Amino acid sequence: MAPRVLVSDKLSETAVQIFRDRGVEVDFLPDVGKDKEKLQEIIGQYDGLAIRSATKVTQKLIEAADKLKVVGRAGIGVDNVDIPAASRRGVIVMNTPFGNSITTAEHAIALLFAVARQIPAADASTQAGKWEKSKFMGVEITGKTLGLIGCGNIGSVVASRAIGLKMHVVAFDPFLSAERAEELGVEKVELEELFKRADFITLHVPLTDKTRAIIDAEAIASMKEGVRIINCARGGLVVEADLAAAIRSGKVAGAGFDVFEVEPAVESPLFGLPNVVCTPHLGASTNEAQENVALQVAEQMSDYLLKGAVTNAINMPSISAEEAPRLKPFVKLAEVLGAFVGQVTESAIKEVEILYDGSTANMNTKALTSAVLAGLIRPQVADVNMVSAPIMVKERGIILSEARRDKSGVFDGYIKLTVKTAANTRSVAGTCFSDGKPRFIQIKGINLDAEVGANMVYTTNADAPGIIGILGTEFANAGVNIANFSLGRNRPGGDAIALLYVDDPVGEKVLDLVLAHKEILSAKPLVFDVA
Template sequence: MAPRVLVSDKLSETAVQIFRDRGIDVDFMPEVGKDKEKLLEIIGNYDGLAIRSATKVTEKLIEAADRLKVVGRAGIGVDNVDIPAASRRGIIVMNTPFGNSITTAEHAIAMIFAVARQLPEAHASTSAGKWEKSKFMGVEITGKTLGLIGCGNIGSIVAQRAIGLKMNVIAYDPFLSPERATELGVEKVELDDLFARADFISLHTPLTDKTRNIIDAAAIAKMKDGVRIINCARGGLIREADLVEALKSGKVAGAGIDVFETEPATKNDLFHLPNVVCTPHLGASTMEAQENVAIHIAEQMSDYLLKGAVANAINMPSITAEEAPRLKPFVKLAEVLGAFVGQVTESAIKEVEILYDGITADMNTKALTSAALAGLIRPQVSDVNMVSAPVMVKERGIIVSEVKRDKSGVFDGYIKLTVKTANNTRSVAGTVFSDGKPRFIQIKGINLDAEIGRHMVYTTNNDAPGIIGLLGTTFGKHGVNIANFQLGRNRPGGDAIALLYVDEPVSETVLDEVRAFPEILSAKPLVFDV
């Protein structure tokens, strides 16, 4: 059955047609996003939800979305999506961080000009028949210092444009490397240094707990007298009441505000100040940007629903359409390795180490790790996938680490999962053969070559004669057919293991009979999604 997508906000018809051309069943209902009850009623029918800012993807909506696999936000901001709730349900949340970057950056530059030269007020005065030339004394931007709070996709474009206008650009961004700063031609500084030096400050950072109210009365007190502040990023980055007071006192000479703490902003104290330019969240509002983000989200959602490719996801490692086919069997391998340990481990897991050897070290290991974690905790939390697993593991305080190394054995590449509990350490390794099927190659440090089937039995035993006959006779007596049987040991007479691939689940009655033999130390039934 073809995937089904709901478009609940106003999106370009071109984007809707992309869904149809890719063979996806799409319902274009651009007004339903504003109707919470109606959306709640129908959301259970869809695999994908394409939105802009009007639709609020709440925890309540997510709980009702039984089929939902992906939410696609046409634009960069995902404030209207409950990402933790989506992640716990295994729903991928995508956005389009590049589609409106130029448009938003250009709006910020326009705001700098408008605030520097008081253009809206001068226009209103002149249109009213006044000629108040001396009233609107502006400032040049040439030679002035622009301080960027955030220098990512949009901030870097603003930097390039501002340098072209002969401004000196400094930037505060914890993720900006010195090499990237040099490449852009900006000076990386600390936040207090930026406040002290900047003539203009422009915000280009997401709204998080750390950035909320990043500009407040205390921050403004550190700034130059007569500073001008621009916000085309997110409402809530500036404490508006503090900015109003600073604008009234003259500490802040002007402000260009495109985003507000509460939107739609129909009433706001900033509106009544003569040294403020306000626009109604127009940063991404150009024909080109709206077309771009709509097309991008339709393509990204289609690629995921049809091919498993993940692009620009907020809560999931990206998987390109090109690497998805090559990665798929190793994702399955990682999941199986996790599932093995998860089913044989009874005490609380404290640490997980995943070793990527050979060709696997060059793969998308974030995706592989997510798959391994999903397999690991599925025995305890059945409703888990690659999206929700890392969240659940983190909530449980489990430490996860990755190790990568060049080829070190006979296999071109393999994955080894080691799990530490309060009582012991377990490890399992596997690889993918040319047939694309995952295989176990080592368990508890014991080498073997075991095909993986849906139903299996894992035993640990003392290395002694007759184990094969003992297991075969017991299973045969109860009508259990063995499709494949693999043994391994660490040394003659030492520790040994057996993996039996069987045609159907083995009852506890049969397993208890096996466990009763003194040579058998443990016997576990296993189920794998293969």
């Protein structure tokens, strides 16, 4: 029986025809994605769901989708898909991460020009017959400093266009190496310096806990007088009310916004303000980009439903059907190792070394490496997947090396990850036991045996009596239950570490109490996807 796909958003007819040509039954209902009740009523009939941004794939919808195997998002953002819920039900979520990069970058440049020369307001005035030439005094772009917050796939395209316009480009991106910055012709700076120097600021980062409200009243206060701000990335990166107040005060001379905290944006503090140019999330809205991502998602979904091939998956690496059962637990291990280092690393990564020992050396290490890299950079780049991660790492000039060797220790096979930054070197190793669950076996060269949990705390300390008591007491006082407690040291009286598997996330207040003890050198909360 042929697989059946529902297209619930507006995809091109050419993409719909790809499904048919490949032997997939397809129902093209481009408006049903907006009708939650109708969509939930019919979703149980389909093996695949092809969407854009209008359809919201919620946990409730996924629970009603008894046959659903794959969701394909034509575009990069998967904010409208409940990834954990899909993962729990074994539903693969695919996107098309590179189909609209140029289009989005061009839109950011277009808004930059529009704000610099007040083009929309001048157009409206002129067409109204007013001819207010003196009212619309603009600024030149040539020679100005553009501050890029995020210099990945889209940001680097914006940088090249801006340099062509004779702008000086400074960039803040924790994963941008000095070598990659030099190759792009941009100056790598810290965020505080970017705020102080930039005449124009444009954002190209995902919305994560670290980037949410990255531009607020405090950030704006540190900027140059008359700065202009462009956001074609994600709503929520800028606090709209704070920006509106700064525009009214004259601190900020203008803004161009394609994305908003709440969408569709029927109201916003920015609406109606002078020299604020707003567009309805048009970053990817060109004929070329729409066609590219639609065709790509149709091909990817067809390949999976007909052949079992997985491409550009958010929650699963590219793995053949034959090797999947043996490889799957080690893919999860690789993600966990990368996520550990990614969450404890603050400075720019320069080198990544991955060692495959014993049985892991004979596995599909390409998929394993992709999983390591996705876990490593996901804390900073939320929309990364197993396929796009190696490309993003390469774009940032990070040196990647892999090594394989025969069994060298007590474990049949393990993976060791070493990451070098300008500040330090971090290493972590892990394996999978017979139950298929990942475990940490070494951190910082210190051996231990630690089960991986959804919420963990990693601490370092000098090896001394009383550490277990300190951690146990402070966590108990805070009502935090410790499910598992693993310790290790390099030598008596030397360096020691602890990994605590806890039932619930640990807040900053609890960690501050732990760090108030001089014996504890560092304490870091960790979150892992163990579904």
